[in-house]
Amino acid sequence: MRSPDVFADDDGAVNSDDSFENFTVTPIRRRSQAIVHSENESFDFATGSEQATVIEIQQHQETVLFEEKEDVDSEETINRLLDSSLEEELEDIDCEHNDALSKLLQSFGHRENSNERQEEKEEQEQENRPNVSLDIFEQAEDNADEEIEIQLSEEPEDDEATLLPVALPDGNNLEPAPKRRRLDFAPSTSSAADGPVVPAQSDVGEYWNQNNTKTIEIHGNNFEINNFHDYMRMKITKLNHQVNVEKSKPFEKISEIFKNYSVYVNGYTEPPALVIRDLIVAHGGEYHCYYMHGRTTYNIASSLATAKIATIREKEIFIKSDWITESIAAGKPLDYRDFLIYEKGAQEKGRMREFFANNSQSQNTEEDHSTLSSSQNAFLDARNPNFIRDYYARSRLHLISTLAQDMKDFVANLKLEGKLIEKCFPEEELKQLSEGNIKNSRNENMVFHVDLDCFFVSVALRDRVDLKEKEVAITHSKGTISNSMSEIASCSYAARSCGVKNGMLVRDALQHCPNLTLLPYQFDDYVNVSQQIYEILASYTLELRAVSCDEMYINVGTLCQQYDIQDPILLAEHIRKTIRAKTRCPASVGIGRTSLLARLATRHAKPDGVYWVTEEKRIEFMLEEKIKDLPGLGYQMMDRLTACIGKEISTCGQLQQKPERELSQIFGPKLATKIFKQCRGVEEDSEDFWKTQLRKSVSCDINYGIRFTKREELLQLMRAIGAELERKLTDSKMMAGAITVKLMVSG
DNA sequence: ATCCTCCCCTAC
DNA sequence: TAAGGTAGGGGAGGAT
Numbered sequence: 085m086r087s088p089d090v091f092a093d094d095d096g097a098v099n100s101d102d103s104f105e106n107f108t109v110t111p112i113r114r115r116s117q118a119i120v121h122s123e124n125e126s127f128d129f130a131t132g133s134e135q136a137t138v139i140e141i142q143q144h145q146e147t148v149l150f151e152e153k154e155d156v157d158s159e160e161t162i163n164r165l166l167d168s169s170l171e172e173e174l175e176d177i178d179c180e181h182n183d184a185l186s187k188l189l190q191s192f193g194h195r196e197n198s199n200e201r202q203e204e205k206e207e208q209e210q211e212n213r214p215n216v217s218l219d220i221f222e223q224a225e226d227n228a229d230e231e232i233e234i235q236l237s238e239e240p241e242d243d244e245a246t247l248l249p250v251a252l253p254d255g256n257n258l259e260p261a262p263k264r265r266r267l268d269f270a271p272s273t274s275s276a277a278d279g280p281v282v283p284a285q286s287d288v289g290e291y292w293n294q295n296n297t298k299t300i301e302i303h304g305n306n307f308e309i310n311n312f313h314d315y316m317r318m319k320i321t322k323l324n325h326q327v328n329v330e331k332s333k334p335f336e337k338i339s340e341i342f343k344n345y346s347v348y349v350n351g352y353t354e355p356p357a358l359v360i361r362d363l364i365v366a367h368g369g370e371y372h373c374y375y376m377h378g379r380t381t382y383n384i385a386s387s388l389a390t391a392k393i394a395t396i397r398e399k400e401i402f403i404k405s406d407w408i409t410e411s412i413a414a415g416k417p418l419d420y421r422d423f424l425i426y427e428k429g430a431q432e433k434g435r436m437r438e439f440f441a442n443n444s445q446s447q448n449t450e451e452d453h454s455t456l457s458s459s460q461n462a463f464l465d466a467r468n469p470n471f472i473r474d475y476y477a478r479s480r481l482h483l484i485s486t487l488a489q490d491m492k493d494f495v496a497n498l499k500l501e502g503k504l505i506e507k508c509f510p511e512e513e514l515k516q517l518s519e520g521n522i523k524n525s526r527n528e529n530m531v532f533h534v535d536l537d538c539f540f541v542s543v544a545l546r547d548r549v550d551l552k553e554k555e556v557a558i559t560h561s562k563g564t565i566s567n568s569m570s571e572i573a574s575c576s577y578a579a580r581s582c583g584v585k586n587g588m589l590v591r592d593a594l595q596h597c598p599n600l601t602l603l604p605y606q607f608d609d610y611v612n613v614s615q616q617i618y619e620i621l622a623s624y625t626l627e628l629r630a631v632s633c634d635e636m637y638i639n640v641g642t643l644c645q646q647y648d649i650q651d652p653i654l655l656a657e658h659i660r661k662t663i664r665a666k667t668r669c670p671a672s673v674g675i676g677r678t679s680l681l682a683r684l685a686t687r688h689a690k691p692d693g694v695y696w697v698t699e700e701k702r703i704e705f706m707l708e709e710k711i712k713d714l715p716g717l718g719y720q721m722m723d724r725l726t727a728c729i730g731k732e733i734s735t736c737g738q739l740q741q742k743p744e745r746e747l748s749q750i751f752g753p754k755l756a757t758k759i760f761k762q763c764r765g766v767e768e769d770s771e772d773f774w775k776t777q778l779r780k781s782v783s784c785d786i787n788y789g790i791r792f793t794k795r796e797e798l799l800q801l802m803r804a805i806g807a808e809l810e811r812k813l814t815d816s817k818m819m820a821g822a823i824t825v826k827l828m829v830s831g
Numbered sequence: 832a833t834c835c836t837c838c839c840c841t842a843c
Numbered sequence: 844t845a846a847g848g849t850a851g852g853g854g855a856g857g858a859t
Contacts, residue, residue, distance in 0.1 A: 486849085561844085
């Protein structure tokens with residue numbers, strides 16, 4: 085699996101992917117069309133194309149809204165969202181004014197009123213209601229894992245600069261919006277793990293450590309162990325033996341109806357995998373812990389992700405667990421074709437209905453959740469009032485998102501203030517970079533793309549000189565568990581050379597690199613270091629654009645002119661030196677006339693270096709650049725490109741052969757134009773690249789490990805998400821024109 | 832035509 | 844056990 089660095093250490097040699105999807109362990113999800121229930125209660129999920137706006141209040145600029153409907157609306161909305169089956173619980177919330185969603189609406193009111201005076205609004209009770217339109221709909225998720233997803237997002241719809249964290253309304257000279265330096269605040273994340281983690285050796289890892297081939301005999305089969313693949317084969321055989329022979333001994337064979345059948349259970353099923361195992365074994369069949377192509381007869385699953393469907397191989401058969409129970413009931417193996425989950429060309433229907441149906445069942449039979457062990461954990465989690473906080477505390481994606489947003493806010497504030505940060509180095513040093521007296525009067529852009537080398541690791545190694553140049557990775561895992569499912573957030577170059585990739589599971593990484601040292605996150609330090617770096621750069625110029633906590637662009641064209649610096653490499657080295665002196669972290673710098681060239685150059689600069697794509701080199705440079713490295717071209721687009729062209733092409737030089745019209749058919753007009761220019765090293769919109777970035781939306785998503793068994797749990801989470809969203813909104817001092825609540829359900 | 836809503840894709 | 848977040852650009856297709 086490709087596992088790129090989230091932090092975009094664009095060193096092509098090690099790893100050229102930096103797309104998020106590669107971190108996901110499970111298939112990429114894809115959402116289906118929104119499915120909404122109609123006015124009358126019953127969900128008709130099978131037909132599914134209808135969409136109803138549950139509540140809509142027209143938006144007026146200055147008037148009062150909610151003329152008649154008032155609070156009832158939020159209640160009703162929630163009611164309808166969760167529908168008939170949820171009525172009881174809803175009564176509580178609805179009646180209470182402190183329901184998170186209600187509060188959210190009220191908080192919009194605040195901000196709307198306070199359009200002119202932000203400070204005061206915070207205090208005042210809302211007399212007037214904001215113009216808010218609220219749509220709530222159900223959405224079925226198509227492919228997915230067996231989990232329910234809830235997403236709530238809010239988007240201000242007013243394009244005027246009424247939103248803003250830092251914005252002045254465009255064009256008029258109102259009082260500046262209250263400014264706030266995000267960086268002055270304590271970090272919102274907390275360190276979840278303390279102290280260094282002891283490196284762990286997995287038994288698997290030990291296998292690899294030894295160079296000599298081993299032969300192992302397991303249950304009559306000889307395995308030559310040369311590599312991980314061999315190891316897995318051995319392990320699978322061993323497991324199967326345990327499950328099907330040893331474990332079944334205590335059982336009496338009930339029948340032989342599944343003789344010559346074997347199954348593999350994919351994902352969560354009802355009954356659960358362990359029950360299926362016992363059933364199948366008791367009836368003469370085989371249970372496979374791993375799917376074995378050509379040997380496993382059937383896959384048992386409750387649903388299939390579309391992404392998964394796309395990868396189903398020729399003879400792979402996916403059927404529902406009912407095949408087992410019904411076959412047993414019938415006393416003979418039934419025709420699997422009646423239990424297919426997926427047939428080519430057919431789309432599975434009605435899972436949403438099924439979900440709610442199942443839901444009522446489990447509600448009716450209160451006692452039975454002991455059988456739903458995996459669900460129960462999630463249930464408890466979601467009931468935990470600190471669920472979201474705890475979740476965030478462990479989410480590396482949330483971490484990098486919030487850090488990036490903090491940095492963007494910081495930069496936006498700086499730009500509004502219009503003042504450079506005080507220089508943290510002697511200005512004399514800049515003057516010394518001038519080589520001669522040749523005044524270059526042309527005011528040209530000179531863009532630096534600054535990128536920290538494996539940021540998290542660098543931060544961690546500041547106080548661990550003993551680990552310099554060693555194999556190091558950052559993860560939540562305590563390292564005591566050799567098969568930890570924890571993901572590696574960032575790894576050192578030494579680790580990469582062993583085959584470790586960012587995003588890999590700790591378990592897998594240890595197989596590649598048994599000597600890997602695992603270190604915990606240092607959330608506070610990331611914030612501090614990142615802040616320092618931004619302050620350093622902002623002391624050179626305010627033409628600064630934040631990308632993330634470890635990556636940013638600056639335009640030093642003016643600076644070079646001002647100090648008569650002819651060689652930008654000198655300036656880049658100066659900046660790198662300053663960063664290193666202040667933060668003890670190495671940074672790489674890519675230099676080019678445009679942000680595009682600078683960005684591409686950074687890949688060649690890493691690690692810990694500088695690379696300049698001069699105008700003379702530009703044409704030649706672009707010929708060899710990889711298409712995949714162009715910003716905005718991910719795997720989907722690359723696949724589409726390959727599919728449409730009929731063969732694989734990888735360099736920009738090859739792409740340049742294609743006329744724009746042809747690209748347009750593949751990518752759509754906008755992207756085609758962009759790519760057409762990009763592959764020639766031309767940047768399309770250098771104009772607004774440097775403009776202040778104002779946030780346009782605020783959202784809160786949780787998409788992991790949520791398996792509801794009760795409606796109450798759904799409500800709990802909705803409340804929590806509503807509250808969280810309100811917090812974020814307040815925090816960023818934004819106003820909203822609309823709220824969107826999404827509930828995604830997958831079978 | 833143009834806007835709006837929902838969705839996909841990308842980036843870190 | 845760990846924890847698939849969050850924001851923006853753009854397209855498709857319906858509503859206006």
